[in-house]
Amino acid sequence: MASxxxxxxxxxxxxxxxxxxxxGLFVLFGALAWNTMHxxxxxxxxxxxxxxxxxPHVFAVxxxxxxxxxxxxASIASVFNKPMYKPLAPLSAILSLALMLGxxxxxVLDLGRSDRLIVAMTHFNFKSMFTxxxxxxxxxxxxxxxxxxxxxxxxxxxxxxxxxTAAFIWRLILTTxxxxxxxxxxARELYGTAMLAPMFIIMSFAYxxxxxxxxxxxxxxxxxxxxxxxxxxxxxxxLVVFVAAVLYFVVVxxxxxxxxxxxxxxxAFILRDGGIFTSLFWIGHIALGCVAPLAILLSRLGKQRxxxxxxxxxxxxxxxxxxxxxxxxxxxFPLDMFPGLNEKSSFFDGEVHSYVPSVxxxxxxxxxxxxxLLVTTFAVKVLRLLPASLDDETVAKLEH
Amino acid sequence: MSELNQNAENAAASPERRRFIGAATATAxxxxxxxxxxxxxxxxxxxxxxxxxxxxxxxxLVDATKCATGCDDCVTACNTxxxxxxxxxxxxxxxxxxxxxxxxxxxxxxxxxTNLPMMCQHCAEPPCVDVCPTGASFKRAxxxxxxxxxxxxxxxxxxxxxxxKARSLVHESxxxxxxxDVPRGIGCVESCTFCVQKIDxxxxxxxxxxxxxxxxxxxxxxxxxxxxxxxISKKLRELPTKQVRADLNLNLGxxxxxx
Numbered sequence: 001m002a003s004x005x006x007x008x009x010x011x012x013x014x015x016x017x018x019x020x021x022x023x024g025l026f027v028l029f030g031a032l033a034w035n036t037m038h039x040x041x042x043x044x045x046x047x048x049x050x051x052x053x054x055x056p057h058v059f060a061v062x063x064x065x066x067x068x069x070x071x072x073x074a075s076i077a078s079v080f081n082k083p084m085y086k087p088l089a090p091l092s093a094i095l096s097l098a099l100m101l102g103x104x105x106x107x108v109l110d111l112g113r114s115d116r117l118i119v120a121m122t123h124f125n126f127k128s129m130f131t132x133x134x135x136x137x138x139x140x141x142x143x144x145x146x147x148x149x150x151x152x153x154x155x156x157x158x159x160x161x162x163x164x165t166a167a168f169i170w171r172l173i174l175t176t177x178x179x180x181x182x183x184x185x186x187a188r189e190l191y192g193t194a195m196l197a198p199m200f201i202i203m204s205f206a207y208x209x210x211x212x213x214x215x216x217x218x219x220x221x222x223x224x225x226x227x228x229x230x231x232x233x234x235x236x237x238x239l240v241v242f243v244a245a246v247l248y249f250v251v252v253x254x255x256x257x258x259x260x261x262x263x264x265x266x267x268a269f270i271l272r273d274g275g276i277f278t279s280l281f282w283i284g285h286i287a288l289g290c291v292a293p294l295a296i297l298l299s300r301l302g303k304q305r306x307x308x309x310x311x312x313x314x315x316x317x318x319x320x321x322x323x324x325x326x327x328x329x330x331x332x333f334p335l336d337m338f339p340g341l342n343e344k345s346s347f348f349d350g351e352v353h354s355y356v357p358s359v360x361x362x363x364x365x366x367x368x369x370x371x372x373l374l375v376t377t378f379a380v381k382v383l384r385l386l387p388a389s390l391d392d393e394t395v396a397k398l399e400h
Numbered sequence: 401m402s403e404l405n406q407n408a409e410n411a412a413a414s415p416e417r418r419r420f421i422g423a424a425t426a427t428a429x430x431x432x433x434x435x436x437x438x439x440x441x442x443x444x445x446x447x448x449x450x451x452x453x454x455x456x457x458x459x460x461l462v463d464a465t466k467c468a469t470g471c472d473d474c475v476t477a478c479n480t481x482x483x484x485x486x487x488x489x490x491x492x493x494x495x496x497x498x499x500x501x502x503x504x505x506x507x508x509x510x511x512x513x514t515n516l517p518m519m520c521q522h523c524a525e526p527p528c529v530d531v532c533p534t535g536a537s538f539k540r541a542x543x544x545x546x547x548x549x550x551x552x553x554x555x556x557x558x559x560x561x562x563x564x565k566a567r568s569l570v571h572e573s574x575x576x577x578x579x580x581d582v583p584r585g586i587g588c589v590e591s592c593t594f595c596v597q598k599i600d601x602x603x604x605x606x607x608x609x610x611x612x613x614x615x616x617x618x619x620x621x622x623x624x625x626x627x628x629x630x631x632i633s634k635k636l637r638e639l640p641t642k643q644v645r646a647d648l649n650l651n652l653g654x655x656x657x658x659x
Contacts, residue, residue: 041586042554043572048494052556052569112554112569112587119551123534130533130557186527186648187563335565337518337644338505338659345518346475346487347501347565348494 004087004398005388009223011381019222023374030367033360034109042112045361050353051331056110058323059365062207063103063372064137064178065200066319068171069208071096071144073235075171078147078164083398084234088216089164090385093148095212095376096171097141102372104137106364129177129184136174143167152383175201182326189266190330195256199249203319206242209235210315215376217309219386228392229305236308240297243315247290250322262339269333269352270325277329280321289318328355446600454541457653458522458594459625460609461632461641464658466619467515472502474517474620477611481595483579497568499592500608505659514659517608517620520545520566520592521644522653528558528567537589543625543653544594554587563645567591594622594653625653 009016036044047054073092077085108117124131147167150160179200185191213235220227254271257263270281293311301307332353337343343350380386387394446452478500479486490496500519506512526545528537536552539545547558559567570586581597584590595606605622612620623632641655 041572042569043492043495048492048571049497049559049565049568050494052559112556112589113552114554116551116553119534120553120555123536123551125529125532125535127530128533128557130531130555134533181557184531185561187561331560335563337503337564341505341507341514344504344506345501346493347498347518349501349503349518349565 004394006087006090006384006386007388008382008384009219009380009386011377015222016377016381020374020377023370023377026363026366026370027374029363030106030109030365030370033363033367034114036360037110037364038114044358046356046358047361048353050348051328051355053327053331054355055324055328055357055361056106056364057327058320059368060103060107060110061178061181061327062320062323063099063106063368065175065204065323066207066211067096067099067103067204068140068175068178068201069096069204069206070099070212071167071171072205072208073212074147074151075164075168078161079168084231084395086398087387087390087395088231090148090151090383091216091219091376091380092212093144093151093167094379094383094385095215095372096208097144097148098372098375098379099208099211100137100140100144101375102368102370105371106368109364129180133174133177133181136170136177139170140167140174143170152385171204172201175204178204182330187335188330189257189263189333189336190270190326193253195249195253199246199253202242202245202249203322206239206246206315207319209239209242210312210319213239214309214312214316215373217305219380220390223386225386226389226391228390228395230392230395231390232305232308233303236297236302236311239312239315240294243290243293243297247286247294250285250290265336266333270329274329274332274352277325277332281325281329284321285318285325288314289321293318331355446602448600452540452542452544455626456541456624457524457543457626458599459543459623459632459653459655460522460594460606461621461635461639462516462654462656463619463621463639464514464516464656466617466658467502467517468615468617468619469504469513469515471515471615471617473611473615473617474608475500475502477607478519478592481579481598481607482582482593483577483584485575485577492571495569495571497570497590499566499568499590516656516659518564518566518644519608519654520594521564521650522592522594524651524653526650527561527563527648531557531561533557540596542599544596544599545591545653546593546596547589547591549583549585549588549590552588554589556589558589562591563648563650 045054071092073085074089076082077089108114120134143163144167147163150156150163176197179197182191183193183196217227254267257267270277272278293314296302296307296311332355334350334352482499484497484499487493487496487498500517503516503518505514522543522545524543526539529539529545533555534551534553536548537558538548554569556569559569567589568591569589570584573586574584578584598606609620609622612618621632621635623630625633627633636655639657641657642659643652643655
């Protein structure tokens with residue numbers, strides 16, 4: 001097998017520092033947003049006692065789900081022994097760590113008492129899926145960290161497969177845990193199903209890979225390194241499979257619900273009458289997030305790199321729309337405490353709840369994205385994560 | 401000393417006076433001790449160092465047929481007892497905590513209307529306690545579902561899990577309506593406590609029940625569901641009652657008649 005040279009990006013150009021500065025600015029905005037929310041309380045957000053998890057959770061859960069998905073490229077290399085993916089693995093690992101960090105920061109900074117994070121780290125209720133997630137997230141950092149170390153340090157290279165396998169199994173459990181945050185809720189019609197765990201796993205594959213592809217292409221384009229079509233086309237085909245699988249899961253979930261009379265009202269809300277949620281579902285999640293990327297990637301457009309990037313961006317935007325519908329849409333539909341009866345109260349029972357995210361929430365969420373990208377940008381400068389070249393010839397040698 | 405002796409002599413000399421003192425002492429002692437004993441027996445008030453007992457299960461019976469349209473005395477009483485700002489006075493009504501609310505139900509087919517108060521149902525199997533990552537949501541031995549204000553991190557997972565929308569997050573700094581025996585705080589989740597401070601004082605009832613009784617509606621009865629002789633247990637044996645979302649099998653501490 002041919003060897004691959006990994007090299008840090010130089011990171012001294014004005015362009016690099018402009019990117020670094022721009023991302024840093026968004027991290028700063030995120031910090032200011034948190035400070036505002038922490039100082040005044042959640043009264044400055046669009047969240048209330050009806051919509052209790054808002055836009056920060058959309059970003060946080062999206063980033064956490066995408067984080068485990070971004071590790072897939074590395075998993076294919078080590079767990080499934082595909083040599084072509086080996087040079088792509090270190091970036092995959094660092095990106096997954098960075099996305100996880102960004103998601104977790106948004107999650108904990110949105111707590112009503114974010115100053116009590118230490119309480120969450122010292123008091124556990126093992127019947128809570130949240131508690132399990134605390135361990136799953138920490139374990140993820142540990143295992144992916146070790147895995148990355150085995151990839152970067154020749155002296156421990158022999159443990160790479162073992163570490164990669166452990167990280168792969170862990171990430172599957174982790175996303176099961178993330179999906180089960182919602183799957184283990186009995187109160188709301190759209191939650192409380194085992195379907196959410198595997199669906200979140202397949203969504204993580206798609207969102208993580210789309211982000212990975214965009215970061216990879218940007219890194220190679222901006223550093224003037226060669227990224228051959230062989231890599232792009234292979235990863236593109238993988239993305240097609242993942243996006244199609246997401247679409248399959250979503251269709252099956254809604255078709256199943258439509259069969260049950262007790263879900264008719266909530267399904268009508270999401271699919272037909274839900275206003276912004278219906279638009280986000282059909283236009284955002286289905287059309288933009290699934291159908292358009294499939295159409296692009298499966299047609300002749302899919303041979304052009306710029307169109308692959310467009311498809312990836314659509315998958316990411318569709319993913320955010322999906323999280324918005326999954327998290328906020330499910331809360332917007334009123335709880336059905338008395339089936340068949342109309343409910344009215346001072347606590348907005350029986351009403352569809354409206355939600356408009358406030359500026360601090362938007363910047364807190366974007367801050368999480370920015371910190372993930374900032375960590376990645378910095379990591380590729382200080383660590384040898386990117387192959388000096390991924391031209392078709394070099395990649396072809398790996399296969400033989 | 402001589403004075404005392406003199407008094408003693410007087411007392412001994414007057415049997416009538418002695419009987420009076422004896423009776424007065426007994427009455428005073430009785431007045432001092434009996435209420436304590438009675439409260440313990442009747443309302444299960446307990447000393448501060450004594451743990452809540454699972455021999456008791458506090459519960460409430462709501463007779464929706466007696467709950468009057470337009471009356472919200474229970475809500476007002478709850479706000480006063482627990483120091484909540486009434487939602488009508490709040491600058492942010494959607495974010496204002498509400499521990500108890502009046503729910504108006506209507507059957508779209510028959511037009512039949514029903515009124516009832518909705519609050520924490522104090523489940524025996526509370527989903528909020530299951531999902532709480534830090535264990536801040538807990539169920540006390542006597543059935544009260546409470547939030548430990550010291551360990552609640554404001555994650556709102558309990559609010560996502562509650563099928564009754566019983567919980568509220570304190571979205572902003574609290575004003576000076578707070579009560580010393582009802583600790584609350586910004587960023588924490590809270591809900592109906594069955595007036596735990598009153599129960600622990602030995603009142604044996606809640607502010608909403610007192611208000612409903614005072615208004616003459618008598619739609620609410622509170623008591624120990626484990627005690628077969630309690631008023632609530634007797635009523636629960638007489639009246640057909642239902643649990644809201646009984647399909648979830650959470651074994652609720654609040655039972656409704658007339659729904």
